[in-house]
Amino acid sequence: MSTSPDPKALASGVLAGERRALARAITLIESTRPDHREAAEALMHELLPHTGRSVRIGITGVPGAGKSTFIESFGLHVLEMGKRPAVLAVDPSSPRSGGSILGDKTRMEDLSKDARAFIRPSPSGCTLGGVARRTREAMLVCEAAGFDVIVVETVGVGQSETAVADMVDMFLLVLVPGGGDELQGIKKGIVELADAIIVNKADGDLAAAAARAARDYKNALHLLAPASPHWTVPVLTCSALARSGIDEVWATIASHHDTMDKAGALAERRAAQAHAWMWNEVSETLLQSLRDDPRVELMLPEMERGVAAGRMAPGSAARQLVRTFRGQR
Amino acid sequence: MSTSPDPKALASGVLAGERRALARAITLIESTRPDHREAAEALMHELLPHTGRSVRIGITGVPGAGKSTFIESFGLHVLEMGKRPAVLAVDPSSPRSGGSILGDKTRMEDLSKDARAFIRPSPSGCTLGGVARRTREAMLVCEAAGFDVIVVETVGVGQSETAVADMVDMFLLVLVPGGGDELQGIKKGIVELADAIIVNKADGDLAAAAARAARDYKNALHLLAPASPHWTVPVLTCSALARSGIDEVWATIASHHDTMDKAGALAERRAAQAHAWMWNEVSETLLQSLRDDPRVELMLPEMERGVAAGRMAPGSAARQLVRTFRGQR
Numbered sequence: 001m002s003t004s005p006d007p008k009a010l011a012s013g014v015l016a017g018e019r020r021a022l023a024r025a026i027t028l029i030e031s032t033r034p035d036h037r038e039a040a041e042a043l044m045h046e047l048l049p050h051t052g053r054s055v056r057i058g059i060t061g062v063p064g065a066g067k068s069t070f071i072e073s074f075g076l077h078v079l080e081m082g083k084r085p086a087v088l089a090v091d092p093s094s095p096r097s098g099g100s101i102l103g104d105k106t107r108m109e110d111l112s113k114d115a116r117a118f119i120r121p122s123p124s125g126c127t128l129g130g131v132a133r134r135t136r137e138a139m140l141v142c143e144a145a146g147f148d149v150i151v152v153e154t155v156g157v158g159q160s161e162t163a164v165a166d167m168v169d170m171f172l173l174v175l176v177p178g179g180g181d182e183l184q185g186i187k188k189g190i191v192e193l194a195d196a197i198i199v200n201k202a203d204g205d206l207a208a209a210a211a212r213a214a215r216d217y218k219n220a221l222h223l224l225a226p227a228s229p230h231w232t233v234p235v236l237t238c239s240a241l242a243r244s245g246i247d248e249v250w251a252t253i254a255s256h257h258d259t260m261d262k263a264g265a266l267a268e269r270r271a272a273q274a275h276a277w278m279w280n281e282v283s284e285t286l287l288q289s290l291r292d293d294p295r296v297e298l299m300l301p302e303m304e305r306g307v308a309a310g311r312m313a314p315g316s317a318a319r320q321l322v323r324t325f326r327g328q329r
Numbered sequence: 330m331s332t333s334p335d336p337k338a339l340a341s342g343v344l345a346g347e348r349r350a351l352a353r354a355i356t357l358i359e360s361t362r363p364d365h366r367e368a369a370e371a372l373m374h375e376l377l378p379h380t381g382r383s384v385r386i387g388i389t390g391v392p393g394a395g396k397s398t399f400i401e402s403f404g405l406h407v408l409e410m411g412k413r414p415a416v417l418a419v420d421p422s423s424p425r426s427g428g429s430i431l432g433d434k435t436r437m438e439d440l441s442k443d444a445r446a447f448i449r450p451s452p453s454g455c456t457l458g459g460v461a462r463r464t465r466e467a468m469l470v471c472e473a474a475g476f477d478v479i480v481v482e483t484v485g486v487g488q489s490e491t492a493v494a495d496m497v498d499m500f501l502l503v504l505v506p507g508g509g510d511e512l513q514g515i516k517k518g519i520v521e522l523a524d525a526i527i528v529n530k531a532d533g534d535l536a537a538a539a540a541r542a543a544r545d546y547k548n549a550l551h552l553l554a555p556a557s558p559h560w561t562v563p564v565l566t567c568s569a570l571a572r573s574g575i576d577e578v579w580a581t582i583a584s585h586h587d588t589m590d591k592a593g594a595l596a597e598r599r600a601a602q603a604h605a606w607m608w609n610e611v612s613e614t615l616l617q618s619l620r621d622d623p624r625v626e627l628m629l630p631e632m633e634r635g636v637a638a639g640r641m642a643p644g645s646a647a648r649q650l651v652r653t654f655r656g657q658r
Contacts, residue, residue, distance in 0.1 A: 271637040271638070277647075281647030307603045313374060314606040315370070319610070
């Protein structure tokens with residue numbers, strides 16, 4: 001894509017459900033070239049009226065929880081119901097073909113072979129903000145292309161769980177049965193983002209342990225996570241490998257969507273997310289401009305060292321940086 | 330304080346432990362007048378080398394947990410040990426003399442009467458960022474004035490718990506005994522900020538219930554909150570009213586401080602806090618300038634409505650706002 005594509009033509013292709021147009025639209029969105037950004041903006045403007053009609057699901061989990069197997073089983077179940085799933089990823093740590101679970105599509109072989117499904121690895125990009133922004137927009141493009149269920153997966157690096165929870169309707173945490181130390185791999189605060197907890201690998205030798213783990217989590221959640229006025233966080237068990245329990249996961253998602261929608265909480269959550277997204281982008285763009293300012297670049301390393309070492313007051317350093325950036329000194 | 334005070338003279342007074350200088354220094358810090366901001370910056374510059382030697386404690390809790398009684402008992406215990414406590418508050422919701430727990434000093438009558446202690450209500454200010462900034466600086470002023478233990482209290486409005494956790498060495502959550510619904514008043518994510526949980530009101534009829542609640546929390550924490558490599562979150566019981574168990578609270582704080590200090594985690598936490606504080610201030614200052622820009626002010630309401638209603642793409646709205654602010658269009 002060396003020249004900027006025509007946004008209107010691309011939008012028509014996406015709306016017509018053309019797979020190639022969809023892939024090109026997302027590539028355009030992921031580009032950082034200024035003329036591509038302009039075209040992407042025009043494209044989003046065309047597609048926006050056709051977005052909002054999918055169920056947006058976020059998924060994270062401990063390493064080894066079998067997230068990719070879970071997403072594949074879940075995606076196949078969605079297909080069986082006559083609905084079309086799209087799977088996106090937020091993984092700011094890895095380049096396109098790197099460590100991302102979705103970089104290796106062979107892990108979701110059956111799902112990726114199905115022409116009605118769409119799988120897209122994490123965009124490359126150094127900052128979480130950049131990756132999150134492009135995934136949000138890719139989600140909207142998928143909606144405009146007619147996908148019914150969007151799954152946004154994160155491998156849980158840095159603050160990516162919060163970024164994903166902030167763009168979906170429902171956030172799932174996938175765990176494995178274990179001895180009470182299941183959450184050692186989960187960062188602080190993640191459990192309280194979850195709208196549902198799923199204990200995977202509830203099969204064979206682990207079936208009893210999975211049921212026990214689910215019961216323990218249920219008790220702990222009752223004490224620790226206050227229910228939203230509309231929703232109590234459930235704990236489910238399933239086996240992605242044996243494809244059992246996936247129907248209950250879907251039933252829970254459908255029930256959540258329905259409950260939140262009827263209570264007006266779904267529209268509210270999406271409006272709040274869009275509002276926060278706008279302000280995050282404003283903030284990120286401004287901070288990036290400040291960092292890119294050559295005068296700021298010159299003074300920043302010494303200031304960061306001074307502040308961290310306690311030699312310089314953070315407030316005063318901040319004011320100096322902003323004054324320099326705004327050319328007031 | 331109509332004219333700007335001399336920062337050097339004020340700093341000398343603070344360092345000499347003069348109570349009037351301390352109060353005037355904090356008032357200066359809380360002022361939003363540009364010439365006062367300049368003077369406050371110079372004051373902080375003078376005081377900075379004399380800061381960092383206190384134990385910084387954050388406290389939050391459910392309504393009715395008896396936070397003010399707890400802080401009073403705790404402060405009196407600190408005094409008995411020959412150390413000097415200062416109590417500050419972060420309450421962005423209430424004007425100076427309003428709903429803040431510390432607005433009404435009579436709730437901490439014994440502590441406020443003691444000349445070795447210092448109690449300061451929340452600064453007035455509309456944004457949490459502004460209140461947090463001034464409280465952080467007030468904390469440093471108190472350290473320079475020779476206080477050994479700084480308690481920063483929050484009533485838990487908005488994001489104030491995170492702001493307080495981000496400025497202290499240790500964050501305490503004060504709860505009451507109850508029937509498993511103790512946390513209904515606590516917002517999501519707060520439990521996972523806590524470095525220790527304290528079940529207050531462990532006296533009389535409630536003693537047994539308090540012990541039971543502590544046991545339940547301990548079990549739940551084991552499942553839900555991963556321990557830092559250096560610290561396992563303890564659950565303590567106490568009665569602020571009967572002044573029992575307060576010595577153990579202090580012993581826990583001292584042990585936390587010691588453990589984190591020896592592991593290098595205390596210095597690390599403070600350096601990371603200072604670094605984040607600087608960037609938060611940069612970000613807040615830039616956003617405020619953008620909001621104050623008359624061209625931005627003109628277009629903002631329609632954009633916020635459009636984004637929340639899904640008529641306008643958040644990313645595109647953000648780029649338009651930044652372009653307008655930076656005078657590029």
